[in-house]
Amino acid sequence: METNKEKYWQTLALDQLSQAEWESLCDGCGLCCLHKLQDEDTDEIVYTRIVCRYSDIQTGSCGDYANRSINVPSCVPLTLERVAEFDWLPDSCAYRLRYFNLSLPNWHPLNIGDDSQVKYHGLQSINVVVESLELDEEDYLIDKP
Numbered sequence: 001m002e003t004n005k006e007k008y009w010q011t012l013a014l015d016q017l018s019q020a021e022w023e024s025l026c027d028g029c030g031l032c033c034l035h036k037l038q039d040e041d042t043d044e045i046v047y048t049r050i051v052c053r054y055s056d057i058q059t060g061s062c063g064d065y066a067n068r069s070i071n072v073p074s075c076v077p078l079t080l081e082r083v084a085e086f087d088w089l090p091d092s093c094a095y096r097l098r099y100f101n102l103s104l105p106n107w108h109p110l111n112i113g114d115d116s117q118v119k120y121h122g123l124q125s126i127n128v129v130v131e132s133l134e135l136d137e138e139d140y141l142i143d144k145p
């Protein structure tokens with residue numbers, strides 16, 4: 001019989017997860033690595049299809065995960081408090097789903113046992129361009145993924 005621990009991603013609250021379980025929740029969509037702009041007047045955050053230069057578009061993972069906060073100071077580790085605060089994260093983000101006590105989708109790697117389908121829900125579903133100084137970010141706005 002399956003125990004709660006075996007399905008920890010569906011049954012445990014975020015604050016009950018071990019560090020390894022917490023890390024495993026990330027589905028690798030990579031969508032949080034898209035650049036975003038914030039409206040000065042309304043504080044609204046708008047996505048662009050410009051992706052961080054460290055992002056691996058094929059896998060959705062960070063090319064230098066250990067040093068991400070050094071390479072990109074605005075890239076802060078996701079914590080329990082920040083999951084609550086970061087309402088700009090994609091609606092599909094596993095941390096946001098579990099924060100609201102919702103189930104992870106069937107395609108989540110923890111549900112299917114591998115990450116072969118995640119790409120269809122992540123960066124590969126968007127016509128991304130890699131960040132560069134020449135780009136005017138306002139020309140690359142997209143709806144929130």
Ligand code: SF4
Pocket residue numbers: 025026027028029030031032033078089090092093094095
């Ligand atoms: S949006 Fe959420 S699930 Fe997707 S890569 Fe970022 S932290 Fe992971």
